[in-house]
Amino acid sequence: MPCRKRCGDQWWHGKIKDCGYRITAGREAIIETLSSTHDHLSAEDVYARIHDRFPNVGLTTIYRTLDMLVNAGLVFKFDFGDGKARYELTEGPKGAHHHHHLVCTGCNRVIDYTDFIDDEVELLRRTEKGLSDKYRFRIDNHLIQFYGTCTECLAK
């Protein structure tokens, strides 16, 4: 499928090209979709949201592209315990929007929170340093999630 959008470079083009990947219409569509929502989309969700405008971007491509984006560090892959992977951009055109997740084990709802993030990030940075020194790991990323029961589920 030809890359029909002839508008200028997007903020993420560099990051992709630097890793040796090509810019395609499918990839544009996928990244656009991810960047236009705060939902935690599964591969199938992305497919559904793209399919109208790009009927010939297949599910396989979605999976492959998301995987590639995870490799390139542009996307983070989450497991919220409902059997399918969820994807989120690590940053937008304006930079990172740091948040963590609160997951309801009753209904699988996920709340993004940014409260307390500064303290967390500060501690994580220290921990990261300590760990990478001690275990000789290069640490790229971290995951913090809290699990519990949301108000609605508590009411039952």
Next chain:
Amino acid sequence: MPCRKRCGDQWWHGKIKDCGYRITAGREAIIETLSSTHDHLSAEDVYARIHDRFPNVGLTTIYRTLDMLVNAGLVFKFDFGDGKARYELTEGPKGAHHHHHLVCTGCNRVIDYTDFIDDEVELLRRTEKGLSDKYRFRIDNHLIQFYGTCTECLAK
């Protein structure tokens, strides 16, 4: 399958009975297996380790039991990104052995660390309090993982 072990109660019997579950030989075997290792076992791993002594505990039962144990709060279910769930006891006969994980995205190796845990746990407790107040969540658990590349994979 009859419960052949007639030895006295195990430390976990109460927790299971309190949730209305029964004690069976299969469940004993599964918990024993989990408590005798620090490995992060998948359902299939547990099956393999039990199958010699209990040839008639099926994989289905392993899945069901692990799920039940997660519900009962005795087991924690992890996703390290290799496509299968991993299970770990949340506590042993001597109480909880608190640790977090360092995951290599190259080879999927997982290192348990306990360093810095005290600071982390202290911060988490505070965050947990703040979050549960603000979002009216009952928080039961948390997950912290660091992702990166281990020494061996860095060498490549």
Next chain:
DNA sequence: TCCTTAATGGGAACTATTTTCAATAATACC
């Protein structure tokens, strides 16, 4: 010991994800 009901196992079913492969399109080079 008997009775109720939860737990079981084997296989089939399900579902998210990956693989295969021939066709197509994005980039580098001229």
Next chain:
DNA sequence: GGTATTATTGAAAATAGTTCCCATTAAGGA
């Protein structure tokens, strides 16, 4: 701009982890 090279592609088939189904069995209370 045209062409060669090579990554990317979609569809269908394959895979793999997990769950469902249902007749049978066993745990625990009376």
